[in-house]
Amino acid sequence: MLPATDPSRTAAQRWRPRLTLGTAFWGNFVTTGVTNWGLQVFAVPMQDDTGRSRASIYSALTVRWLAGAVLGLLIGRWLDRRHGLRALFVLSGVFGALTTSALSLLQSSLQFTLLFGLAGGVATIGATQLATATLTAKWFVRGRGRAMGIASLGAAAAALVMSPLVTA
Secondary structure, eight states: OOOTTOTTSOHHHHHHHHHHHHHHHHHHHHHHIIIIIIHHHHHHHHHHHHOOOHHHHHHHHHHHHHHHHHHHHHHHHHHTSTTHHHHHHHHHHHHHHHHHHHGGGOOSHHHHIIIIIIIHHHHHGGGSHHHHHHHHHHHOSTTHHHHHHHHHHHHHHHHHHHHHHHHO
């Protein structure tokens, strides 16, 4: 791959690696921010509003992590296909939006655990560290370590930004 500053490259060739890295950063930011840091802020209001215990709310988060871990083992080969990662990003985004929208319709703790936990774990696997690391490793040969670090900063930035953002 030619350096981004090479004058013989078109504007698209110069910006595509940066956009790819921004997508990886944003995927980590949103996934970690909503799941880890956003839920912590909303746990007490959810408990007061729905009458669910804090244990039932956080057990759904545990189910979400376990679902993502199991699915991560299963989709590794799919990520290596030519268009597997692109399809996974799109499918997980659509499925994540649908599951998040459906959270308002829930009536019981079991439904919350199944939808937020199980379905949410399936939905977020497309934008988590596994997918973004695959995306970054495929795009960057030189400077791969720096690119992986920048992409991973999305999760750390979410910790810094999301809690104050959702409480403001």
